[in-house]
Amino acid sequence: MSELPNAILTLDRLSVKLPAGADRSHALAGVSLSVAANEILCVVGESGSGKSIMANAIMQLLPRDVSIDGGRVMFEGRDLASATTAEMRQVRGAGIAMIFQEPMTALNPLRTIGDQIGEMFSIHSDLSKAAIRDKVLALLEDVRIPDPKVAARAYPHELSGGQRQRAMIAMALALDPRVLIADEPTTALDVTTQAQILKLIRELQIRKKTAVLFITHDFGVVAEIADRVAVMQHGSVVEQGDVSAVLNDPQHPYTRQLIAAVPPLTAPAPRKLSDDIILTIDEVSKTYRTGGFLGRGARVTHAVKAVSLKLPRGATLGIVGESGSGKSTLARCIVRLIDPDAGSIVLEGKDWAKMTRENVRRETQHIQMVFQDPFASLNPRRKAGDLVAQGPIVHGTPRAKAIADAKELFALVGLDPSAIDRFPHEFSGGQRQRIGLARALALRPDVLVADEAVSALDVSVQAQVLKMLDELRERLGLSIVFITHDLRVAAQICDLVAVMKDGEVVEHGLAGDVFGDPQHPYTKALLASIPGGDFARSHASVSA
Amino acid sequence: MDAARRYFRSPAAVVGLILLLVVVVMAASAGWLYPRDPLALAGRPLIWPFSNPRLLLGTDNSGRDIAAQIFYGARISLLIGGVATAIAIVIGVLIGAFAGYYGGWIDNILMRITEAFQTLPNFVLLLVLVAVFGSTLTTVTIAVGVVSWPAPARLTRAEFMSLRNREFVQAGRTLGMKDIQLILGEILPNALPPVIVYASVVMAVAILLESALAFLRLSDPNVASWGNLIGLGRDVLRVQWYVSAIPGVAILVTVLAVSLVGQGLNDALNPRLKSR
Numbered sequence: 001m002s003e004l005p006n007a008i009l010t011l012d013r014l015s016v017k018l019p020a021g022a023d024r025s026h027a028l029a030g031v032s033l034s035v036a037a038n039e040i041l042c043v044v045g046e047s048g049s050g051k052s053i054m055a056n057a058i059m060q061l062l063p064r065d066v067s068i069d070g071g072r073v074m075f076e077g078r079d080l081a082s083a084t085t086a087e088m089r090q091v092r093g094a095g096i097a098m099i100f101q102e103p104m105t106a107l108n109p110l111r112t113i114g115d116q117i118g119e120m121f122s123i124h125s126d127l128s129k130a131a132i133r134d135k136v137l138a139l140l141e142d143v144r145i146p147d148p149k150v151a152a153r154a155y156p157h158e159l160s161g162g163q164r165q166r167a168m169i170a171m172a173l174a175l176d177p178r179v180l181i182a183d184e185p186t187t188a189l190d191v192t193t194q195a196q197i198l199k200l201i202r203e204l205q206i207r208k209k210t211a212v213l214f215i216t217h218d219f220g221v222v223a224e225i226a227d228r229v230a231v232m233q234h235g236s237v238v239e240q241g242d243v244s245a246v247l248n249d250p251q252h253p254y255t256r257q258l259i260a261a262v263p264p265l266t267a268p269a270p271r272k273l274s275d276d277i278i279l280t281i282d283e284v285s286k287t288y289r290t291g292g293f294l295g296r297g298a299r300v301t302h303a304v305k306a307v308s309l310k311l312p313r314g315a316t317l318g319i320v321g322e323s324g325s326g327k328s329t330l331a332r333c334i335v336r337l338i339d340p341d342a343g344s345i346v347l348e349g350k351d352w353a354k355m356t357r358e359n360v361r362r363e364t365q366h367i368q369m370v371f372q373d374p375f376a377s378l379n380p381r382r383k384a385g386d387l388v389a390q391g392p393i394v395h396g397t398p399r400a401k402a403i404a405d406a407k408e409l410f411a412l413v414g415l416d417p418s419a420i421d422r423f424p425h426e427f428s429g430g431q432r433q434r435i436g437l438a439r440a441l442a443l444r445p446d447v448l449v450a451d452e453a454v455s456a457l458d459v460s461v462q463a464q465v466l467k468m469l470d471e472l473r474e475r476l477g478l479s480i481v482f483i484t485h486d487l488r489v490a491a492q493i494c495d496l497v498a499v500m501k502d503g504e505v506v507e508h509g510l511a512g513d514v515f516g517d518p519q520h521p522y523t524k525a526l527l528a529s530i531p532g533g534d535f536a537r538s539h540a541s542v543s544a
Numbered sequence: 545m546d547a548a549r550r551y552f553r554s555p556a557a558v559v560g561l562i563l564l565l566v567v568v569v570m571a572a573s574a575g576w577l578y579p580r581d582p583l584a585l586a587g588r589p590l591i592w593p594f595s596n597p598r599l600l601l602g603t604d605n606s607g608r609d610i611a612a613q614i615f616y617g618a619r620i621s622l623l624i625g626g627v628a629t630a631i632a633i634v635i636g637v638l639i640g641a642f643a644g645y646y647g648g649w650i651d652n653i654l655m656r657i658t659e660a661f662q663t664l665p666n667f668v669l670l671l672v673l674v675a676v677f678g679s680t681l682t683t684v685t686i687a688v689g690v691v692s693w694p695a696p697a698r699l700t701r702a703e704f705m706s707l708r709n710r711e712f713v714q715a716g717r718t719l720g721m722k723d724i725q726l727i728l729g730e731i732l733p734n735a736l737p738p739v740i741v742y743a744s745v746v747m748a749v750a751i752l753l754e755s756a757l758a759f760l761r762l763s764d765p766n767v768a769s770w771g772n773l774i775g776l777g778r779d780v781l782r783v784q785w786y787v788s789a790i791p792g793v794a795i796l797v798t799v800l801a802v803s804l805v806g807q808g809l810n811d812a813l814n815p816r817l818k819s820r
Contacts, residue, residue, distance in 0.1 A: 335718050364720035377711035381733045391719035439715065 007034035007074075008211045009058070009096070009179050014071035014081070016050070016057050016235075027053040027066065029235045035179060040205060040212040042222045042243070044258070045232035046458040047429070051215045054232075055183045057081075058213075059098055060088045075179070094124050097172035101184040103164035107156040113140075113167045114152030120174040139170040143200060161323075162193035166200065173204060180205070181213045186221065186531075190322035190485065195529035198225050217458065219262045220488070223247055223532030231255045247535060261460040263488035265533060267511035271315075273495055278479045279311040279334075279447055284343035284353065286329050303329040305503040306343070311447070311496075316473065316480040318494030318511065320487055320526075326503035331451045331483045335369045336360045347447060365395060365443035372452035374432035378424040384435050385410075385420025391443045402442075409438040414468060430461035437469070441476070449481045454489060466493050487530055491515050499523045550812040557808020563801035567618050567794075574615035582612035582768040590784050604776050604787050614794055616768040621751050621798055624685050628750040631689025633743050636696030637732070643697070644704025645727050655701070662694045670753060674762050681764045684757060688750045699742055703735035737813035744806025748799040755795055770795050 016028040027050045035041045045051045056062050058073050060080065073080040075095060080088065092098075100106040108116060117139060118132045127135070133152075140148035143166040156164055165185060172180055182201065186194040202225055205212050214225060222229050222243065229247075230240035231254065239252040250256045286304040304326045311317045321327045332338040334345055336352055345352040347366060355363070368391075371377035378387055388409055389402035397405070407417040413434040424432055433453065440448060450469070454462040470493055473480055484490050490497055491511060498508035499522065507520040518524045527533070551557055580586075586599060586609040593602040593610070601611040643654040661669070673687035707713060708731060716730045757763040758771020765772065770791035777787030 337714055337717060361720045361722070364718060369715070369718045371711040371715055373711055377715050379712040379716075379730055379734070390716070390721075394720050394725070436715070439719070443719065 006036045008037050008076070009213070010034035010072075010074040011054070011058070012072040012074060014054070014057065014073060015069050016053055016062065017067055017069040019065040023048075024234065026069075027235055028057065030071065031232075031235070031237055032071075033230050033237055033240060035211040035213050037178065037211050038205070038209040039227040040202070040214050040225055042214045042216060042226035042229045043232060044216055044219060044222050044229060046217060046258070046460065048234075049232040050235040051232050052183055053235075055098065055181050055213070055215055058181065059092060059096060060085075093120060093177065094175045095177055096179040096181060097175070097177040098181045098183065099165070099168045099172045099185045101187050103161065103168045103188075104156060106168060107164060109156050111155070112152065113154055113156065113159070117152075117167065117171045117174055120171060124175055135174070136170075139174055140167070142173070142204065143167070143170045145170075160193075161189055162197060165189060165193075165197055169197075169200065169204070173208065173210075176208060177210065179211045179213065181215070183215045184217070185214075187217070191487070191531075192322065192525055192529040194221075194531060198531060201225065218531060219247070219259060219459070220530060220532030220535065223535035225531075231258065257460060261463040263459075263463070263486075263492045265488055265491055265515065265527075265530065267491050267494070267515050270510055270512050271495060273315050274313045276313045277310045278313040278347065279481070280344075280346040281307060281309045281311075281330075281334070282344045282346070283308055284330065284333055284340045284345060286326075286333055286338060286340050302503045304333065304340070307500075307503075307505050308343075309498055309505065309508065311479050311481060313479055314473070314477055315495045316482055316493055318482045318484060318490035318497040319500060320484055320490045320497060321500035322485060322526075324502075325500040327483045327485075327500050328451055329503075330500070331369070331449050331481065334447075334449055334481060335364075335367055337369075365391070366445055367447045367449065368440035368443055368445035370433075370436050370440050370448065370450040370453040373456055374429045374436065375424075375456075377436050378432055380424055382423075383420065384415075384422055384424060384427065387424070387435060388420070388438045388442050391439060395443065405442065406438070409442055412441070412472070413438045414464075428461075430457055430465060433457060433465055434468070437465075437472075441472070444476075445478070447479050447481065449483070451483045452485065453482070455484065455486065462489070469493065487515070487526060499526065547812040551808050554808050554811055556804050557811070560801045560804025560808060563797055564805055567622065567798050567801065570615050571618040571622050574612070574619060578609070578612035578615055580612070582616040583608055583766075586612070590780065590787075592784075593786055593790070601790055602786060604773060605780055605784070606776075610773065610787065610790055613768040613773050614770070614791060617770040617773065617791060617794065618798075620681070620767055620769040621754070621795070623681075624688060624754045625747045625751045625798075625802070627685050628689035628692060628754075629743050629747040631686060632692035632746050632750075633696050633739065635689070635693040637700045637739060639693070640697040640700025640702075641704055641727055641732060641735075644701035645708050645723070645731065647705070651701070654697075658694045658697050661691070666691045666749075667753065667756065670757065671760075671762065674757060679757070679762050679764050681767055684754060684763055688753050691753075692746050692750060696739055696742055696746065700735060700739055703738060704731055707731045707734055738810075741806055741810040741813060744802050744809065748802045748806075751795065751799055751802070 011031050011033050013030040013032055014028055015026055015030055018025060018027050031054060043051050057068055058080065068081045071081065075091065080091065114136050117136045121127050121132045121135060136152055137148050140151055145151045145163055145166050151159065151163065159167065186197050189197060198221065216222060226243040228241065229243050230237050231252065233254045239246060239255045246255060247259065250259055283306045284304055285306050288301040288303055290299045307330060309317065319327045319330065329338060333340040340353050343353055385403055385406045388406040392402040392405060393399055406420055410417045410420060415431060415434050427435065454465050457465060472478060482494055494511045497511045497514045498505045499514065501522050507514060507523045514523060515527065518527055585607045587603050587607055589603055589605050589607040591599055591602040599609050601614065604610055639654050639658065643651040669691045670687055673690065674684060677683045713726060713730055716726050754763060755771035755774065758769050759775045761775050763769060763771055773791040774788045781788055
């Protein structure tokens with residue numbers, strides 16, 4: 001493999017052992033790779049591939065029962081795998097710095113941003129307080145936080161997610177480290193913010209000639225930022241090379257499979273949509289009021305503002321938007337988990353917005369929901385079969401028949417029918433999401449509301465679930481409301497797309513029109529922010 | 545089954561379980577080993593332990609067999625501990641579940657009532673109840689249960705508040721489940737582990753509360769309980785200290801056993817907390 005001549009950080013057949021009873025014996029099995037100054041190496045892999053363990057192994061931040069049992073981590077002529085705790089303290093921060101996925105949990109909530117960045121200098125240098133303050137402001141300016149003076153005095157919760165990540169980057173770069181390890185730094189961010197952060201990391205890397213080890217699961221991000229790429233599967237590097245070579249001419253079957261699973265950014269050819277409108281959402285609004293005594297100082301949030309949409313029978317309506325756009329509130333209004341303040345939601349002649357709770361409970365088989373989190377949405381103390389049979393039992397189906405039906409539904413969503421006696425934790429994320437889908441389908445709904453139903457899944461699993469959803473729609477005559485923040489996912493499955501921003505629908509229409517010829521500036525900005533957008537478009541034309 | 549395996553991996557938890565079993569065996573074998581009434585006269589008053597092979601632990605100030613009273617006392621302690629704990633947990637879980645699930649004014653009313661109970665010292669309230677309703681075994685047991693429910697109620701409420709907006713509960717709601725089905729079928733099984741662990745604390749405190757009552761001679765005088773024996777021994781504490789010390793050790797061992805079992809359950813049911 002490529003022994004880089006100017007490598008700064010080199011992993012040499014690094015192995016990391018997992019505790020007994022884990023699903024495999026080694027989290028990393030002989031990983032060799034190196035990063036040179038002034039380049040970005042993307043390590044890409046699905047969950048469980050060992051990519052995050054690798055980052056923690058380099059920094060000697062492994063959990064107690066996980067340990068390095070072979071190989072070397074060479075940094076500036078030293079082997080970090082055998083370095084003492086005191087030596088590692090010198091390396092961390094000053095030699096190798098790290099940024100994490102979730103800046104909210106990586107920052108101390110009780111101290112100001114300026115304090116926390118300044119701490120880097122007070123630990124590793126003996127600068128005066130005033131000098132540290134100047135350095136901190138300069139750093140915050142470097143990462144383009146608007147109004148650095150205010151940001152330095154702010155607490156983490158007072159900043160937005162993107163600003164927090166900028167502050168984390170400022171902290172990581174404070175001591176001009178030679179290597180920056182970024183562990184999924186943009187995964188928790190909205191797509192427009194993600195684009196800005198990726199650009200920032202790229203700029204800073206070029207200016208400071210830092211070596212960046214960038215860990216991600218997203219080939220779009222790889223296409224956007226990487227110089228070289230290493231693909232990981234089950235704790236081994238299966239392929240590495242220049243980014244253009246790997247993306248355009250992948251050698252290993254796993255790489256090919258991953259790249260094929262990247263959703264193309266072009267909508268499929270439009271289908272003929274029915275004129276029969278099954279669900280009409282008309283001027284629906286939801287407002288939250290928080291705090292304030294006797295109305296003074298109260299904060300009013302217009303989560304959904306007079307949204308009107310129509311869903312033709314048998315079609316898929318995508319609702320896309322960033323966090324805080326009100327798309328999830330709208331979804332919960334449709335299934336009446338939340339009571340809308342105004343407007344009507346008409347399904348089969350009945351206005352769901354004005355039904356009593358008791359009637360909603362009785363009519364609920366007409367409209368069902370699939371939830372986002374495959375781990376939180378299944379009761380951990382019920383067997384999978386029970387979970388699926390629960391709905392029909394509540395509505396009066398005898399238990400034995402409901403369980404028999406559950407077996408059929410398991411087969412329908414591609415699970416082994418004999419698995420109904422297992423508990424949710426015995427299934428993988430993708431399988432759990434299928435259970436959630438089977439549970440919703442058990443009531444034979446007319447309309448299915450899927451709230452970020454594939455967002456927590458790996459790309460290859462995501463592709464399978466989306467394909468299955470599409471088939472089921474055909475077969476069962478479902479109409480689907482599909483909520484997502486990921487435009488690539490929406491492009492794959494939706495006939496109609498509505499783009500939401502700050503509680504309003506700013507643009508809606510046929511998927512092909514919205515993605516091919518966006519009218520509203522926000523839609524244009526969203527599309528432009530998709531990581532690796534050019535790659536996704538060219539990739540689509542290749543696979544089409 | 546994982547929980548059982550984790551439980552038996554901890555030596556302290558196993559010791560606690562063995563001690564608790566010893567107390568249970570004592571309670572079960574009392575009638576067989578000491579067929580006579582434990583409160584009947586057995587010999588001279590104040591015989592020292594180990595001086596008379598027939599009365600192994602000696603006699604108290606009225607000449608009753610201490611060993612027999614210890615064995616029968618185990619029954620009373622376990623009975624009061626078990627029943628009072630059951631009463632406290634049932635009341636606490638019901639109130640906590642409704643307050644936590646519904647929130648709003650229901651929560652406000654129920655929690656103000658809970659706080660009213662919490663601001664009074666347990667033992668003072670217990671004295672009042674026993675003074676009003678008399679001190680038979682039944683009233684003492686119920687009274688101990690009634691003063692012990694606020695803490696489990698608060699614990700259950702906190703669990704319900706964090707669980708009620710989980711996606712699996714929302715999923716239950718979209719399936720058309722009634723509130724009572726969501727509370728009992730979906731949320732409660734997930735909220736129970738910490739409450740079960742806390743039950744061991746309630747049980748230990750219940751045993752101590754009964755002993756304290758008996759020490760003040762306010763518990764049921766017609767049953768052989770450890771507390772009664774300690775209360776009797778008070779009069780001869782400076783010379784024949786063993787009359788109070790022997791039941792004291794029995795209480796210590798039982799409360800310790802219950803606490804160790806509770807700690808073991810905690811580690812077994814919440815495995816993630818343990819690997820600190």
